[in-house]
Amino acid sequence: MTSAAARIRAATCLDLPVGSPGGSVELFLDLYAGTAPLIDATAFMLQPIAAQSPAPPGVGLLPVDGKCIEGRRFWQYVDRLTHALTGHLAPDAVDVVHLQHLAFGGTPALRAALPHHPQIALVHGTDLLFAETHPDQLQVLRDTAARADAIVVPTGAMADRLRRLAPGVDSARIHHIAWGIPDHLHTATPATTPSPDRVLRLLYAGRLSAEKGGSRLVSSLSGVRDVHLSIAAPEGEFDNLAPELDRSGIAFSYLGWLSRPQLWETFAGHDVLVMPSTTIEAMGLVALEAQACGLPVIYQPVPGLRDALGDSALPTDFTSPAAVAKTLETFRSSADLRAELRAGGRANAANYSLARTAEQLTQLGRELVASRPCHSGAARVRSLG
Template identity: 70%
Template sequence: MTPATTDPTPYVATCLDLPAGSPGGSVELFLDIYTGPSPLIRADAFMLAPGTGSPQVPGLSQLTVAGKCLEGPEFRRYVDRLRQGLAERIDPGKIDIVHLQHLAFGGTPALCAVLPDHPQIALVHGTDLLFAQTHPDQLQVLRDTAQHASAIVVPTAAMADRLVGLAPGTDRAKIHQIAWGIPDHLHAQTPPSTQRPVDELRLLYAGRLTSEKGGDNLIRVLAGVGGIHLSIAAPEGEFDALAPGLDRSGVPFSYLGWLDRRRLWEIFADYDVLLMPSTTLEAMGLVALEAQACGLPVIYQPVPGLIDALGDSALATDFTDAASVTKVIDRFKASAALRAELRDHGRANAARYPLSRTAAALAELGRQLTSSCGT
């Protein structure tokens, strides 16, 4: 088909079927790329309208569609409601290409139904792979999307391998590795680290506390470690579920709430290390890269995705083994040289992932696909 505009950057339709204001790295990446006064990629970008307190984000349209679910006839009805909502808001003649956020969930089949003849780039975020493993309807959506999408974008090689394991018929030739990125200004404006004694190590956990994030493992292995204080920045409901275990563990802790992203960047300077105990996989672990850009070292569980993104720029340990965690924390606490080395290596690693490069690579792939479809 012929591109809808003569602008060299294809105009995108995209939908992330989560309520606006939801926590998570995929939401932040979506907002960073497609919304704001000067988006990196021009788009009709959609999320679900939350029940109350709808945040107003420039460039973001909100869909009032109820019944988000994962399985059975209700899922199919939910997708149809999404399709209707999108069809009412999207002018197909304005759109050059579709960006499918996730290979599963409702937004993907709904957008495909509204714009079936447009080129489609499917972006793997990680949660789509996790949910496809446990929900048959999501696995079917993932396999259908992998088959029909014009191109599939993965942030790491680990995500490509996991995708092909779930959808063995996927054509690897249409899988493109484009690393996710963090806002460019973080690389240039590094908050100063606060000087503090090292007799008490200030540990930070920041992010969701869903089961695959390893919160239960974290408090279990920290229970026997002395000279530490753990601070947690997480959604309130998820923290509430973890709090009884924290109380029983005896780990000294503070709850920071779910922080505004810019506030999180500011408080990185108040801590000694960020902990990433994820149990299964991460698309990339953007919060770890943001911490590194701000000069905060990272200790992480070497799961797929995090290994690719962090490698030896951070300390890997086994968060299922208390002895391993105690050893690495004691080593970190004892060596000022190690802490300085990890700060330097972390900043250098984070500098490899500017968000502008992510957006430019996605735009270039879009140009290639729309050019191919127009000839």
């Protein structure tokens, strides 16, 4: 256990509105939110778009609008966000800065608000994807990669992709710290409900942005018989996919955008989680959560997922309907394979502890603070009120 004297306080900002979907949001809340957060931090998000989304305990809300990703309006948004953060942060109360993403507005704003503190940049994956297609995001990424004291990647694939985008980055500052899933999932998981018939119950859970492969999944399943696809995704994104599903003839159900506990319970009523991602994933935390709950995973072996899952899950090629049909039939017909994937999945998920992630990030912060002791703070952070 860390002694009180060794504790340090971080400042961090995820410039997404409270209530936004996505793995980086869930990880952020897992680490920094709550009455007793795993990482001692002053944490901020943006005010929610929907008034019914309350602020999570321990997370301050910034009333900054105009979020965008390119052009003059992006830099104007960064200036407004910097001003808001500066008004709510007392530098003496902060020991280390956690930059969520190498790009997007929160990173340059927080760097400008606390320019002299040790900085740890956490790579989430979407930052790399956006930097590949948006010049302003690439500029922010390269500048952050050059200036941050440490860069944390959850998988080797993230480090490889980062080096391609920022060739001059110092590899000695890249640290591999795997993301984790809530530790209670490793010990208390819902019982699996057996399928009452031969129909294979598939579950897709997550956002349906292009890189997640929703359209590819529909195409790959359109000729497969005796399957039922359940989708847990944001409503607007599901609405965009619904016409393709209707035309495909696939039996499907829309479950809504589920809370984490609801999703964990939902795992028990399905036979397999499908992950058809098209490009790269930071890690695929939903796949690890499914494995911890005893739900096997079939996935496209893209970088990130391949690192996190390996042979504990079943790879297939979602670009090939024939390959997907063969994989599903093999899975359906082999009780031994299903049992092996359940056992292997649980063992793999056990390697990814959220508490370990938090402790490793905190320890990295301690090391940086020890090398720059003048920034250890003790004052209080001004409230958002």
